[in-house]
Amino acid sequence: MEDKNRLSLKVLFKTLFEYKKFITIFTVGFTILITIYFYFKPNIYQIDSLVEIGYYRDNNNKINYIEDPKNLVNKLKIIYDVDGKEEVYKFPFVKNVSMNNDTTNLIIISILGLTKEETKNFTQIVNQKIIDKHSKIIELYKKNILSNIKIYKKKLEKVNENLNLKEKKLDLNNKQVNIKTKSDIGNNAIYLLEVLKEEQNIERLQNQQFKLIDLINQEKTRLLVTNLKATKVVKLVKYKKPVKPKRKLIIFVSFILLFILAIFLVFFIEFIKSIKEEK
Secondary structure (H helix, E strand, C coil), X not given: CHHXXXXXXXXXXXXXXXXXXXXXXXXXXXXXXXXXXXXXXXXXXXXXXXXXXXXXXXXXXXXXXXXXXXXXXXXXXXXXXXXXXXXHCCCCEEEEEEECCCCCCEEEEEEEECCHHHHHHHHHHHHHHHHHHHHHHHHHHHHHHHHHHHHHHHHHHHHHHHHHHHHHHHHHHHHHHHHCCCCCHHHHHHHHHHHHHHHHHHHHHHHHHHHXXXXXXXXXHHCCHHHEECCEEEEEEECCCCCECCHHHHHHHHHHHHHHHHHHHHHHHHHHHHHHHHC
């Protein structure tokens, strides 16, 4: 059994030795052709943007994103036709848009281009469109808050005016009560009722005053930097070397595969010869 195995190995190596020129020429020749082909293929550069979606906090301290990150990812995929068929795209283009798995408001935008400068410029354009769109939403949000503050302040002015009038009227009624004689019980009771009524009105207006001041302060709090954050680019990952084509890896893998293919062809040729000889 061992002799048969040794004999088979001897035949195997003998066959390979006989076809060494064919194997060498086939492997090296096609490897050179592949090397030439990929040498003239253009370099493709990539930049990944990490974009943080801004937010605002409501009066309950709940975070509301300027735009839902998942919806934004889907919108960008539609706008830039992200479907993975890069061979039909014109450079530069958006290769992929995805959520950052570790967070809820970070998205990753991957862009490919034929030069570093081209890729960088297109990345800035894509990012700036998102930032500008969200900035407009933030500005509108601020305008609404400022408008609310203005309305509340006008209401507060009216309340303060009414409060001043009521306080003056109360003071006048108190004076009327004080100057009345004890014998004038009827009129005195009427003024006491007026005093009580004005005190209730003042209390009501004071409650309105406190409520409006509280609403104004709440609106102002919503404008604080800690409660209002704009969308921004957190990080840019620039690949110094081209991401495609990976020439060294392609050439190495091609050489191995061609070498294996050459050996297969050798044995296939020998197999065909043996069939012809049997005939």
